[in-house]
Amino acid sequence: MAHDWEKMKKSNSDQVVDNVDAMNEIFKHLDAHSLAVASCVSRRWYVAAMDDNLWEVICTRHWPASGICIGRLKCVVNVMGGFRRLYVKWLHPLCTHSAASNSNTNSKDLDNNVVWTADQVHLSLSLLSVEYFEKLGPFATASCHGNSCTISRPQLLHKEQEKAEDGHYGKTFYKEDQRHPNWMAHFS
Amino acid sequence: MAELPNTTMANECKVKLKSKDDKIFEVEYAVAMQSQTLKNALAHTGCTDTALPLHDISSQILAKVIEYCEYHVNAANTISEKDVKTWDEELVKHMDQDTLFRLIVAAKYLEIHNLVDLMCKTIADRIKDKSVEELREIFHVQNDFTPEEEEQVRRETKWAHGE
Numbered sequence A: 001m002a003h004d005w006e007k008m009k010k011s012n013s014d015q016v017v018d019n020v021d022a023m024n025e026i027f028k029h030l031d032a033h034s035l036a037v038a039s040c041v042s043r044r045w046y047v048a049a050m051d052d053n054l055w056e057v058i059c060t061r062h063w064p065a066s067g068i069c070i071g072r073l074k075c076v077v078n079v080m081g082g083f084r085r086l087y088v089k090w091l092h093p094l095c096t097h098s099a100a101s102n103s104n105t106n107s108k109d110l111d112n113n114v115v116w117t118a119d120q121v122h123l124s125l126s127l128l129s130v131e132y133f134e135k136l137g138p139f140a141t142a143s144c145h146g147n148s149c150t151i152s153r154p155q156l157l158h159k160e161q162e163k164a165e166d167g168h169y170g171k172t173f174y175k176e177d178q179r180h181p182n183w184m185a186h187f188s
Numbered sequence B: 001m002a003e004l005p006n007t008t009m010a011n012e013c014k015v016k017l018k019s020k021d022d023k024i025f026e027v028e029y030a031v032a033m034q035s036q037t038l039k040n041a042l043a044h045t046g047c048t049d050t051a052l053p054l055h056d057i058s059s060q061i062l063a064k065v066i067e068y069c070e071y072h073v074n075a076a077n078t079i080s081e082k083d084v085k086t087w088d089e090e091l092v093k094h095m096d097q098d099t100l101f102r103l104i105v106a107a108k109y110l111e112i113h114n115l116v117d118l119m120c121k122t123i124a125d126r127i128k129d130k131s132v133e134e135l136r137e138i139f140h141v142q143n144d145f146t147p148e149e150e151e152q153v154r155r156e157t158k159w160a161h162g163e
Helices: A005-009 A013-018 A020-027 A032-038 A043-049 A052-060 A070-079 A083-098 A107-113 A118-136 A138-142 A153-165 A169-175 A183-187 B007-012 B036-045 B059-075 B081-093 B097-110 B113-127 B132-138 B147-156
Strands: B014-018 B024-028
Touching: A020 A043, A020 B097, A020 B113, A032 A043, A032 A052, A032 B113, A032 B132, A052 A070, A052 A083, A070 A083, A070 A118, A083 A118, B014 B036, B024 B059, B036 B097, B059 B081, B059 B097, B059 B113, B081 B113, B097 B113
Parallel strands: none
Antiparallel strands: B014 B024
């Protein structure tokens, strides 16, 4: 069944609760755990919750206190899969692992109260980079000469450009084929 | 471009706003200034007798917005922050979801950032610590995922569901 995503995004006074911009404003006040649960409610909520800007705030809110400079890292993280990926694949598991000895701490509390150390953040970023490098597959292999491996700069910049053009995943999504049965793959 | 009224004129200037359903509201200049949108509009028109049309905002919602702005203008230097916060909490305490959402849309359009924040935090608090099913019930949202999509989403968010 085809869905008119552009119509969905547009504000409609009879369907205010489905207004994605309004949802996005609300989701800015959610922690990671609540955001993840919210993404399971419906397609609109999923799209609103997948906005990588939301996850950037969740990931970086304590970085300045840890002495980590966000500015330059932001475009690198965007190229390598985005902040949601960074959080779900690396930051959250790292934090869960390091708090494993505290049997009173559950996943939800970790999301609400965590302040990552600089080491944890750097490790997560490194792991994200390694994962990205592995995904490049043939490009990465072809660029490796002897002891040095270089990833083609135009390829990296092209990926960055794709993501930067529309601001964030959500907006890019709306421009793509909305009837594509595999629309969710865009957010993977 | 019309000049901004000087302070004396500003005190006497009344701003007229027309809701979607053609109801006219008259507010003090200082109250209108709480909205960046109105501030910009009035910078062009100056103090005018013509009502500014707000095509997407109903009279019910506009009345609430004005109530909020009037209180905050009057409270500015006279009421403690704690009491203002209490007033805000009382305002939203029994508000239904629909009104809250409509207020967010109106406040975003009018660029009243404190009001947007207040409404969003209120709804966010109602979202926290709820299950997916509870959220669908509270917000009257239909599950429009296909079974495959729902399975994928649950898989992606397994880290949040599992305890």
